[in-house]
Amino acid sequence: MMVGPTAVPERVLNAMNRKSISHRSKEYCEVHQRVREGLKKIFQTKNEVLVLTSSGTGAMEAAIQNCFSIGDEVVVPVLGTFSEQFALMAEAHQLKVTRVKFELGEAADVDKVMEYVTPDTKGLFVIHNESATGVTNDIQAFGKALEGKDTLLVTDSVSGAGGIEMKMDEWNIDIVLSGSQKALMVPAGLSFIALSDRAWEATKRSNMPKYYFDLNKARQFQEINQTPNTPAVYNMFAVDEALKMIFEEGLENVYKRHKENTNRIIEGIRKLGYDIFPKEEKYASRTLTAVYAPGKAKEIVAGLQEQGIIVNTGLGPIAEDVFRVGVMGYVYNEDVDAFLEALANLS
Amino acid sequence: MMVGPTAVPERVLNAMNRKSISHRSKEYCEVHQRVREGLKKIFQTKNEVLVLTSSGTGAMEAAIQNCFSIGDEVVVPVLGTFSEQFALMAEAHQLKVTRVKFELGEAADVDKVMEYVTPDTKGLFVIHNESATGVTNDIQAFGKALEGKDTLLVTDSVSGAGGIEMKMDEWNIDIVLSGSQKALMVPAGLSFIALSDRAWEATKRSNMPKYYFDLNKARQFQEINQTPNTPAVYNMFAVDEALKMIFEEGLENVYKRHKENTNRIIEGIRKLGYDIFPKEEKYASRTLTAVYAPGKAKEIVAGLQEQGIIVNTGLGPIAEDVFRVGVMGYVYNEDVDAFLEALANLS
Numbered sequence: 001m002m003v004g005p006t007a008v009p010e011r012v013l014n015a016m017n018r019k020s021i022s023h024r025s026k027e028y029c030e031v032h033q034r035v036r037e038g039l040k041k042i043f044q045t046k047n048e049v050l051v052l053t054s055s056g057t058g059a060m061e062a063a064i065q066n067c068f069s070i071g072d073e074v075v076v077p078v079l080g081t082f083s084e085q086f087a088l089m090a091e092a093h094q095l096k097v098t099r100v101k102f103e104l105g106e107a108a109d110v111d112k113v114m115e116y117v118t119p120d121t122k123g124l125f126v127i128h129n130e131s132a133t134g135v136t137n138d139i140q141a142f143g144k145a146l147e148g149k150d151t152l153l154v155t156d157s158v159s160g161a162g163g164i165e166m167k168m169d170e171w172n173i174d175i176v177l178s179g180s181q182k183a184l185m186v187p188a189g190l191s192f193i194a195l196s197d198r199a200w201e202a203t204k205r206s207n208m209p210k211y212y213f214d215l216n217k218a219r220q221f222q223e224i225n226q227t228p229n230t231p232a233v234y235n236m237f238a239v240d241e242a243l244k245m246i247f248e249e250g251l252e253n254v255y256k257r258h259k260e261n262t263n264r265i266i267e268g269i270r271k272l273g274y275d276i277f278p279k280e281e282k283y284a285s286r287t288l289t290a291v292y293a294p295g296k297a298k299e300i301v302a303g304l305q306e307q308g309i310i311v312n313t314g315l316g317p318i319a320e321d322v323f324r325v326g327v328m329g330y331v332y333n334e335d336v337d338a339f340l341e342a343l344a345n346l347s
Numbered sequence: 348m349m350v351g352p353t354a355v356p357e358r359v360l361n362a363m364n365r366k367s368i369s370h371r372s373k374e375y376c377e378v379h380q381r382v383r384e385g386l387k388k389i390f391q392t393k394n395e396v397l398v399l400t401s402s403g404t405g406a407m408e409a410a411i412q413n414c415f416s417i418g419d420e421v422v423v424p425v426l427g428t429f430s431e432q433f434a435l436m437a438e439a440h441q442l443k444v445t446r447v448k449f450e451l452g453e454a455a456d457v458d459k460v461m462e463y464v465t466p467d468t469k470g471l472f473v474i475h476n477e478s479a480t481g482v483t484n485d486i487q488a489f490g491k492a493l494e495g496k497d498t499l500l501v502t503d504s505v506s507g508a509g510g511i512e513m514k515m516d517e518w519n520i521d522i523v524l525s526g527s528q529k530a531l532m533v534p535a536g537l538s539f540i541a542l543s544d545r546a547w548e549a550t551k552r553s554n555m556p557k558y559y560f561d562l563n564k565a566r567q568f569q570e571i572n573q574t575p576n577t578p579a580v581y582n583m584f585a586v587d588e589a590l591k592m593i594f595e596e597g598l599e600n601v602y603k604r605h606k607e608n609t610n611r612i613i614e615g616i617r618k619l620g621y622d623i624f625p626k627e628e629k630y631a632s633r634t635l636t637a638v639y640a641p642g643k644a645k646e647i648v649a650g651l652q653e654q655g656i657i658v659n660t661g662l663g664p665i666a667e668d669v670f671r672v673g674v675m676g677y678v679y680n681e682d683v684d685a686f687l688e689a690l691a692n693l694s
Contacts (some may be wrong), residue, residue, distance in 0.1 A: 004577070005577060006367065007367050014364075016364075017361075017363075017364050018360075020353065020354050020355045021352075021354070022352065022659065023535070026660075053400070053401055053405070054405065054559065055578070056577070057558070057575075057576040057577075058401065058405075058559045070556075076684055092558045094556060094559075095466045142419075181577060186551045187363075187579065189536040189537075189582060190536075208556070209439055209440045209441060210439065211440070212408045212437045213435040228404075229403070229405075230351070230404075230535045231351065231535060231537075232402075232582070233535050234363070234534035234535075235536060235579070254395065310369065312370075318601040
């Protein structure tokens with residue numbers, strides 16, 4: 001029950017146990033086409049979802065390199081390791097970053113963040129699911145708050161997409177990026193990114209140097225179900241199969257399973273005398289749970305590992321006090337039971 | 348017998364058929380350490396070989412982003428699609444590029460190229476093996492020609508490393524990059540890059556924006572056998588196994604096999620009335636053969652495919668006249684026989 005890379009189902013492993021094909025072959029194009037259509041459903045968008053051979057961080061950089069220019073002003077609510085990385089990367093690309101800081105365990109307050117958004121703000125970078133602290137931001141509210149403004153809403157949904165609801169078009173999100181190794185149950189190595197019409201317009205103005213992550217080129221190749229450079233073909237086989245599994249179960253049922261499993265975890269850990277780290281339960285992520293166990297987190301992670309349950313410690317300053325248990329992807333009732341039983345053995 | 352992605356051996360496929368692990372676990376670090384040590388032998392270097400989650404093009408961009416600055420003058424001998432890509436990418440990053448053009452099928456003439464290298468030339472970008480035209484450049488001679496000069500020798504050995512000799516340290520190469528899906532017999536998705544001490548020095552002066560491909564950060568993480576972002580863990584399992592196979596056979600034996608297989612292909616196609624596309628046999632690549640079949644290349648590729656032999660057409664202007672057959676990685680005597688027999692059936 002890692003928070004990513006997550007477990008890879010046997011069906012997905014089997015899909016990778018096959019002969020190599022050329023990424024310029026008709027057979028590859030058929031795989032790419034299915035993945036392309038499936039990812040649109042996951043992102044809930046009419047926009048193309050482009051496939052990049054990189055981790056989610058690469059897709060994050062693609063968003064910056066393609067839709068922004070040196071000196072652009074952007075606002076980044078910072079609430080943990082991954083949102084801070086968003087800010088650091090924007091600075092590395094010479095954007096002018098305004099950080100709006102929240103306490104660890106808090107969600108980004110929309111009204112407070114919007115105080116910093118001016119007519120000169122080119123982008124608002126919001127992490128969907130801050131997996132360092134187990135907090136989900138209200139992306140829909142950010143989308144609403146930006147309606148009628150020229151600011152692009154850029155959303156990192158690496159640990160969200162495919163596990164919890166994320167409606168790119170309806171929620172007015174301009175750029176969404178995600179990765180293969182979380183709720184999609186696929187080995188790490190691919191990332192995904194979709195741009196709204198407004199974001200595609202912005203690519204025409206961008207003066208940022210780019211080549212590998214040139215999204216206009218990627219879009220041209222996507223039209224013929226290919227990629228500009230050699231894609232991670234075996235990971236594509238894996239995504240293809242994982243998407244089939246997701247749609248067989250039904251996306252709504254997948255969301256429901258993630259929510260129910262997390263709710264059972266929250267209830268279970270509280271019974272054992274722990275609490276969640278997020279300050280408000282309504283913002284607690286439903287793809288992973290950050291459990292507050294002051295001073296004991298590392299010991300618990302080790303104790304669970306001895307019983308065959310792999311979870312993760314917190315990141316950064318909360319590494320000693322928080323451990324994180326994921327329900328992303330291939331996690332079912334019996335896994336939750338096993339985790340709670342193992343945790344009870346340590347308590 | 349594709350020119351990449353190449354065939355993946357069953358042992359390598361089996362190495363990927365296993366449960367997921369965290370990239371921060373001890374188990375992952377052990378895999379990473381073995382891969383790290385193995386790649387040093389492939390590159391024949393004492394330098395660290397860093398592992399990036401990207402195609403070879405990503406590693407090419409990493410070389411530019413980390414070791415050069417906007418406005419730097421570089422020289423690029425252009426002899427086909429991939430060397431032209433090297434030049435285009437350098438231009439995308441606002442380097443001042445001097446192209447030294449050669450006819451398709453020619454190798455880069457060292458003396459001619461060196462006429463364009465001045466004391467202001469910061470980099471000479473030479474492709475080791477131009478897989479578009481099946482030509483191998485004499486990297487050793489370029490290394491010798493640059494001795495005592497401040498120009499960095501940057502070598503793309505995507506379709507070379509692990510298949511033909513490439514001695515980074517002895518040949519005085521400053522930057523070598525390669526990919527997983529060629530002679531290493533591993534699914535696409537990883538690239539590799541190594542920097543000499545001089546190249547590491549250059550990273551300190553570089554003003555290029557970067558984040559995902561920040562090699563100094565990658566080096567820091569490599570010291571603890573990790574990567575800054577989530578690596579393609581399953582591809583690492585695959586590389587680990589493929590390297591074992593290579594060293595069991597012996598690197599020198601692997602080179603010998605590539606050379607002998609290619610020599611047999613060259614002899615065989617000539618018997619059938621074809622010739623090689625490279626103008627001089629001594630520069631004809633020994634990881635793939637570009638066969639000259641004016642006007643008939645696509646027909647032959649289709650005819651071979653019907654007999655179960657997958658080869659590739661030429662790239663760009665020579666697509667109708669050249670087809671390419673690879674011996675990279677997992678290709679043995681009997682594969683060469685099957686190819687020649689199938690080609691004979693078409694003649």
